[in-house]
Amino acid sequence: MDADLSHHPKYIPTLFKVQQQSSADIVTGTRYTAGGGVSGWNWKRKLTSRGANVLASTLLGLRVSDLTGAYRLYRRTVLEQLLHVVTSKGYAFQMEMIARASALGSNIAEVPIVFVDRVYGQSKLGRSEYTMFISGLLRLFFTL
Numbered sequence: 001m002d003a004d005l006s007h008h009p010k011y012i013p014t015l016f017k018v019q020q021q022s023s024a025d026i027v028t029g030t031r032y033t034a035g036g037g038v039s040g041w042n043w044k045r046k047l048t049s050r051g052a053n054v055l056a057s058t059l060l061g062l063r064v065s066d067l068t069g070a071y072r073l074y075r076r077t078v079l080e081q082l083l084h085v086v087t088s089k090g091y092a093f094q095m096e097m098i099a100r101a102s103a104l105g106s107n108i109a110e111v112p113i114v115f116v117d118r119v120y121g122q123s124k125l126g127r128s129e130y131t132m133f134i135s136g137l138l139r140l141f142f143t144l
Helices: 009-022 043-060 076-083 091-103 127-143
Strands: 026-030 037-039 072-074 108-112 114-116
Touching: 009 026, 009 072, 009 108, 026 091, 043 091, 043 127, 072 076, 076 091, 091 108, 091 127
Parallel strands: 026 108, 037 114
Antiparallel strands: 026 072
16 A cells, blocks of 8 residues: 555455455455556556556466555464565566465455555656566576
8 A cells, every 4th residue: 555645544444344255365455357447547648557567467377367556454373484585576566466476376366446645746657667667577587
């Protein structure tokens, strides 16, 4: 969950409810399913995010619609296991967490959320984030 409240706390009960009903190891909030969305981004930012998710899910063979989102609920044992093997930083970290969890056989469920762009502060998305994402994606492609 982003600390700037781009991820609204109102979705927390739904994350827990879905986890309890499905016994999911990870419940992830997704912008890219029916009922989800993004508010406050221009078309370039939307295209970048959606394109990165489609590229990553296609190359890695994952069935999760939002690999770069950070609004997630993890089962503690799964989180502890993942933190020992994940090495990526930035947006690639989110992608690697789901990719490694999937490779380990974790059950992943999704909850639609609406992401609202920050009102204060600056996005960290820049050339270095793009570079880390692509290098992380290629590393996962060749090692998973």
